[in-house]
Amino acid sequence: xxxxxxxxxxxxxxxxxxxxxxxxxxxxxxxxxxxxxxxxxxxxxxxxxxxxxxxxxxxxxxxxxxxxxxxxxxxxxxxxxxxxxxxxxxxxxxxxxxxxxxxxxxxxxxxxxxxxxxxxxxxxxxxxxxxxxxxxxxxxxxxxxxxxxxxxxxxxxxxxxxxxxxxxxxxxxxxxxxxxxxxxxxxxxxxxxxxxxxxxxxx
Numbered sequence: 041x042x043x044x045x046x047x048x049x050x051x052x053x054x055x056x057x058x059x060x061x062x063x064x065x066x067x068x069x070x071x072x073x074x075x076x077x078x079x080x081x082x083x084x085x086x087x088x089x090x091x092x093x094x095x096x097x098x099x100x101x102x103x104x105x106x107x108x109x110x111x112x113x114x115x116x117x118x119x120x121x122x123x124x125x126x127x128x129x130x131x132x133x134x135x136x137x138x139x140x141x142x143x144x145x146x147x148x149x150x151x152x153x154x155x156x157x158x159x160x161x162x163x164x165x166x167x168x169x170x171x172x173x174x175x176x177x178x179x180x181x182x183x184x185x186x187x188x189x190x191x192x193x194x195x196x197x198x199x200x201x202x203x204x205x206x207x208x209x210x211x212x213x214x215x216x217x218x219x220x221x222x223x224x225x226x227x228x229x230x231x232x233x234x235x236x237x238x239x240x241x242x243x
Contacts (some may be wrong), residue, residue: 187233
């Protein structure tokens with residue numbers, strides 16, 4: 041799929057539609073853009089669009105109350121920050137728009153959006169999205185959210201997301217020779233939930 045600034049602008053308009061089907065279609069479009077293959081002709085316009093339209097995009101999504109839609113928005117932000125920003129060293133974009141300040145602004149505003157949701161939302165799918173987003177910043181509090189989600193959900197996507205986080209947490213802890221990404225209390229509670237819900241065998 042080809043992404044241009046004009047096409048993304050149109051999707052932003054649709055993201056503000058009163059019709060939830062139109063909003064979902066536009067939200068899915070942005071999610072796919074954030075997941076687009078890096079290093080292709082799509083990379084520059086997608087990255088520039090999100091950086092230039094930080095406020096416009098976040099303003100368009102912050103009033104959403106539908107859990108499914110909010111999850112899509114969080115997944116979009118998670119992938120954009122993780123791939124387009126944190127993996128920036130893998131490719132170089134010749135652009136005056138991409139500066140340390142503009143990139144930092146996008147990440148800070150995205151985190152503010154997720155923190156605000158954390159104050160308002162209790163839906164497990166939204167909590168899962170918030171936890172997945174903040175795990176890219178290695179925030180230890182995400183394990184409290186993942187534990188709560190595991191108590192309520194058992195679908196493959198949930199287990200996949202949490203499984204990836206567990207593996208990354210283990211690898212990071214091994215590299216640093218200590219567990220600084222999950223507390224002993226969180227680890228015990230996580231294992232307890234996994235065993236109780238039969239996600240893993242009792243030790």
